[in-house]
Amino acid sequence: MESFAQILFGLGDKLAAHVVLAASAIGLGIAVALPLAVWASRSQTVNRLALGFASLVQTIPALALLALFFPILLSLRAVFGEGLPTLGFLPALLALALYALLPILRNAVTAQANLDPGILEAADGVGMTSWQKLRLVEAPLSAPFIMAGIRTASVWTIGAATLSTTIGQPSLGDPIFAGLQTQNWALVLAGCFASAGLALVTDILLGLIERGLAARKRWQWAGGMLAVALGLIAALVYQSGGDDDDAIVIASKQFSEQYILAQLIGSQLQKAGYKVEYRDGLGSAVVHNAVTSSNIDISVDYTGTIWTNNLKRTDNPGREAMYETIKQWEAEEHGVRVLGRLGFENAYAFAMREERASALGVETLNDLVPVAGQLTVGGDPEFFERPEWTAVREAYGLDFGETRNFAPTFMYNALRSGEADVISAYTSDGRIAADRLIILEDPREALPSYDAMLMMSPRIADDEEIAAALEPLIGAISVEAMREANFAVDREGEGKLSPKAAAAELAEAIGL
Amino acid sequence: MSAPDPPDTPILTFDRVERRYGDDDEVIAVGGVDCTIQSGSFVALVGASGSGKSTLLKMVNTLVTPTAGRVLFAGEDVTEQSQSQLRRRVGYVFQGIGLFPHFTVGENIAIGPRLAGETLSTERISELLTLVELEPDMAARMPDELSGGQRQRVGVARALAGDPELLLMDEPFGALDPITRDALGEKVRELHERLGLTTVMVTHDMAEALLLADRVLVMDAGLLVADASPSELLKGGGGEVAQGLVAVPRQQAEKLAAMEGRLA
Numbered sequence: 069m070e071s072f073a074q075i076l077f078g079l080g081d082k083l084a085a086h087v088v089l090a091a092s093a094i095g096l097g098i099a100v101a102l103p104l105a106v107w108a109s110r111s112q113t114v115n116r117l118a119l120g121f122a123s124l125v126q127t128i129p130a131l132a133l134l135a136l137f138f139p140i141l142l143s144l145r146a147v148f149g150e151g152l153p154t155l156g157f158l159p160a161l162l163a164l165a166l167y168a169l170l171p172i173l174r175n176a177v178t179a180q181a182n183l184d185p186g187i188l189e190a191a192d193g194v195g196m197t198s199w200q201k202l203r204l205v206e207a208p209l210s211a212p213f214i215m216a217g218i219r220t221a222s223v224w225t226i227g228a229a230t231l232s233t234t235i236g237q238p239s240l241g242d243p244i245f246a247g248l249q250t251q252n253w254a255l256v257l258a259g260c261f262a263s264a265g266l267a268l269v270t271d272i273l274l275g276l277i278e279r280g281l282a283a284r285k286r287w288q289w290a291g292g293m294l295a296v297a298l299g300l301i302a303a304l305v306y307q308s309g310g311d312d313d314d315a316i317v318i319a320s321k322q323f324s325e326q327y328i329l330a331q332l333i334g335s336q337l338q339k340a341g342y343k344v345e346y347r348d349g350l351g352s353a354v355v356h357n358a359v360t361s362s363n364i365d366i367s368v369d370y371t372g373t374i375w376t377n378n379l380k381r382t383d384n385p386g387r388e389a390m391y392e393t394i395k396q397w398e399a400e401e402h403g404v405r406v407l408g409r410l411g412f413e414n415a416y417a418f419a420m421r422e423e424r425a426s427a428l429g430v431e432t433l434n435d436l437v438p439v440a441g442q443l444t445v446g447g448d449p450e451f452f453e454r455p456e457w458t459a460v461r462e463a464y465g466l467d468f469g470e471t472r473n474f475a476p477t478f479m480y481n482a483l484r485s486g487e488a489d490v491i492s493a494y495t496s497d498g499r500i501a502a503d504r505l506i507i508l509e510d511p512r513e514a515l516p517s518y519d520a521m522l523m524m525s526p527r528i529a530d531d532e533e534i535a536a537a538l539e540p541l542i543g544a545i546s547v548e549a550m551r552e553a554n555f556a557v558d559r560e561g562e563g564k565l566s567p568k569a570a571a572a573e574l575a576e577a578i579g580l
Numbered sequence: 581m582s583a584p585d586p587p588d589t590p591i592l593t594f595d596r597v598e599r600r601y602g603d604d605d606e607v608i609a610v611g612g613v614d615c616t617i618q619s620g621s622f623v624a625l626v627g628a629s630g631s632g633k634s635t636l637l638k639m640v641n642t643l644v645t646p647t648a649g650r651v652l653f654a655g656e657d658v659t660e661q662s663q664s665q666l667r668r669r670v671g672y673v674f675q676g677i678g679l680f681p682h683f684t685v686g687e688n689i690a691i692g693p694r695l696a697g698e699t700l701s702t703e704r705i706s707e708l709l710t711l712v713e714l715e716p717d718m719a720a721r722m723p724d725e726l727s728g729g730q731r732q733r734v735g736v737a738r739a740l741a742g743d744p745e746l747l748l749m750d751e752p753f754g755a756l757d758p759i760t761r762d763a764l765g766e767k768v769r770e771l772h773e774r775l776g777l778t779t780v781m782v783t784h785d786m787a788e789a790l791l792l793a794d795r796v797l798v799m800d801a802g803l804l805v806a807d808a809s810p811s812e813l814l815k816g817g818g819g820e821v822a823q824g825l826v827a828v829p830r831q832q833a834e835k836l837a838a839m840e841g842r843l844a
Contacts (some may be wrong), residue, residue: 190678194692208682243712
C-alpha cells in the first residue's frame with residue numbers, strides 16, 4: 069500500500085482540478101450575485117425573490133443538486149444542440165455556483181441596506197449619478213461585508229466540490245470516494261486533508277483581503293488577491309499541462325470491481341501506446357448516459373442493468389438472447405459498440421451467513437418467504453429502487469420485516485454484525501467466499517443475468533486499433549479471478565491491494 | 581468663478597412649492613411656500629423639528645422634488661436643469677457632515693470637481709483647507725482621524741470646492757459642541773462675505789439665526805409664518821410663532837444678565 073504522504077503528493081492533478089472548479093463556481097456566483105444584489109437593493113420584490121430562491125437552493129442537498137443538473141442539461145440539449153456537455157465540469161460548475169449564491173447575495177444585500185444614509189445623501193448632494201454612487205461609495209463601503217460572504221461561499225464550495233466526483237468531474241472527491249469504496253482509509257484521509265487544507269488556506273487569504281478592505285490597507289488586500297491569483301494561475305497551468313484531448317477516458321462506478329477493471333483496461337491501452345484518463349466513482353445511472361454521449365469513452369456495464377434500466381424490460385429471455393438484444397440495441401439506439409463480454413457475471417443475488425441460513429432452514433428464495441417477516445434485508449442505496457427488487461418481491465411474494473440501505477462495503481459488515489439478515493450481494497464479490505456466505509437460489513429466475521460487457525462510446529466505436537488492444541480482455545476473466553481481485557481490494561489488513569495493484573495481479577492471472 | 585450677480589437680483593425663488601408624502605399625499609411636509617431670496621443674502625430658515633425647513637432646502641438641489649409648484653434657481657426650474665450641473669453650482673453642507681469615510685480629506689474636498697472630470701490641484705485643496713482654518717497637511721488624513729469640528733470644516737471646504745453661487749447648509753453645526761459651533765458659525769459668515777456667496781442655512785436655533793443671518797424665515801407645519809430681519813424680530817415683529825422662538829434665547833440672556841447683576 070502507498071503511504072499517506074505518497075498519496076497526498078500524488079493528488080496534484082485532483083487538487084488543480086478542484087481549485088479550478090471551485091474558483092470558477094465562486095467566480096460565476098459572484099458575477100450573478102453582485103448585480104442581483106444591486107438590483108435587490110433597488111426593488112423589494114427582487115430582494116424577496118432573489119433571497120428566497122437562493123435560500124431554497126441551499127435546502128437541496130449538494131449531492132442531489134449536482135445530480136439534478138444531468139437531466140436539466142440533457143433536456144437543454146434540445147435548445148443548445150448535442151454538443152452541450154451533461155457531465156463533468158459544466159453541471160458541477162452550475163450546481164456549485166448556485167450553492168455559492170446565497171452567502172454572497174445575502175451579505176451584499178445586507179451591506180447595502182446598512183450603509184449610513186447620511187453618506188448616501190451626501191453622495192447625491194455632491195452630484196453623483198447613481199452609477200457613480202454605486203462605484204465610488206456603495207461598492208467600496210460594502211466591500212468588506214461582501215468579501216465576508218465570498219469567504220463563506222468559498223469554504224462551502226471547496227467542501228461541496230468533492231461531491232462533483234459523482235458526476236464525472238475530477239476533484240479531491242476522487243480519492244475520498246475511491247477510498248471509501250475500497251476501505252482504503254489513507255486515501256480517504258488524504259482527500260479530506262487536501263480539501264480541508266485548501267479550504268483553510270483560502271479562508272485565511274480571503275480573510276486577509278477582507279480585513280485589508282475593512283482597514284483600507286491597500287497592500288494587505290492587494291497582497292491577498294495576488295496570492296489567490298497566483299494559486300489560481302498555478303492550478304490552471306498545472307491543469308492545462310495535464311489535460312489531453314486525445315486521451316481515452318475510462319469510467320468506473322462506485323465499487324471495487326469497477327475501479328480494478330478500469331485500471332486493467334487502462335494498462336492494456338497504455339501498453340498499446342494510448343494515453344488514458346480515469347473518471348472514477350461515477351453514479352451508476354450516470355455512466356450509461358456518459359458513454360452514449362461520449363463524455364467518457366469506455367465503461368464496463370452489466371447486461372441485467374442495461375436490460376432493466378435502459379431497455380425498460382421486465383421479462384427474462386435467457387442469458388444469450390439478452391446479450392444479443394442489448395448489443396444490437398446499443399448500436400442502433402446510441403452508436404455505442406458493445407465489444408464483448410468479459411467472461412464473468414456480477415449478478416444481484418441474495419446472500420446470508422451460512423449458520424443463520426441453516427438455522428432458519430433457508431436455501432432458496434422460496435424458503436425465505438415464510439420467515440421474511442422477522443428478517444432485515446440490507447441493500448446498496450440503489451437496490452431497493454431497482455426493478456430487480458420489484459421483480460423478486462412479486463415473483464416470490466417476499467415481505468421483509470425491515471429494509472435498510474448500506475454502502476456496498478458496509479453491507480457485508482452489517483451482515484457480519486447481525487444488523488442485516490439477508491443482503492443483496494454481488495456474485496463476483498470476493499467477500500462471499502471470504503465471509504462464508506451462501507447465495508440463495510433463484511428457482512423462479514426473477515433476477516436477470518449480469519454479464520459484464522465492455523462498452524465503447526460512439527467517439528471511438530469505429531476505432532479498430534483500440535478494439536484490437538482490448539480484444540484480449542474479452543471472455544478472459546472468470547468469476548473466480550474477479551472475486552480474488554475484488555477481495556484483494558475489499559479486504560482489510562494484510563494483503564490489501566490498491567485497485568491498480570489488484571488489476572496488475574489480475575492481468576497476470578489471466579495471462580496478459 | 582462666474583461673475584457675481586449684482587445685489588438684490590433674485591437668485592432663488594420658491595413658487596407655491598409643495599411636498600406631500602404618503603399614498604394619498606395626506607402627509608404635508610411643505611404646504612405651499614412662496615418666497616424670493618436675493619443674491620448675496622444670508623438667510624436662516626428656522627423652525628421646530630418637522631416644520632418642513634429641511635425638506636424645503638433639499639428641494640433646491642433636487643434631493644427632494646416638489647409635488648407641486650416650482651423652485652427657480654437663477655430663473656430656471658431646478659427640476660429641468662441637469663442634476664449634476666445643478667449640484668455643482670450649489671454647495672451643500674450636510675447635517676450628518678457626510679464625509680466619505682474611505683476617502684482622504686483631500687479626496688473628499690475634491691469629489692465635486694472629480695465627478696465633473698476635473699482634478700483639483702493640491703494648491704487649491706490647501707487653499708480651501710486654509711480657508712476653513714485647517715492645516716494644509718490634513719489633506720492626507722482619513723475623516724475618522726479628525727474631531728467633529730474639523731470634520732464639519734472639511735464639509736464646508738467640500739461645499740466650496742466647486743466655486744458655488746449658492747451655499748446650502750442643513751443644520752451644519754447641530755452635532756458640534758457650543759464653542760466649536762460658535763467659532764465655525766463666525767467663520768462661515770466671514771466666508772460668506774469674502775466669497776460673495778448667497779447662503780441659506782437651516783437651523784432650529786433662533787439665537788444662531790439672529791446672530792449670523794441678514795434675514796430669518798420661520799416655518800411652522802410646512803408653511804412660512806414669518807419673514808423678517810433679525811432686528812425686526814428682536815423688536816417684536818414676525819408674529820406669534822417667531823416670537824415664541826425668539827423668546828427662548830432672550831429669556832436665557834436676561835436670566836444670565838440678572839445673575840451677573842447679583843454677583844456684581
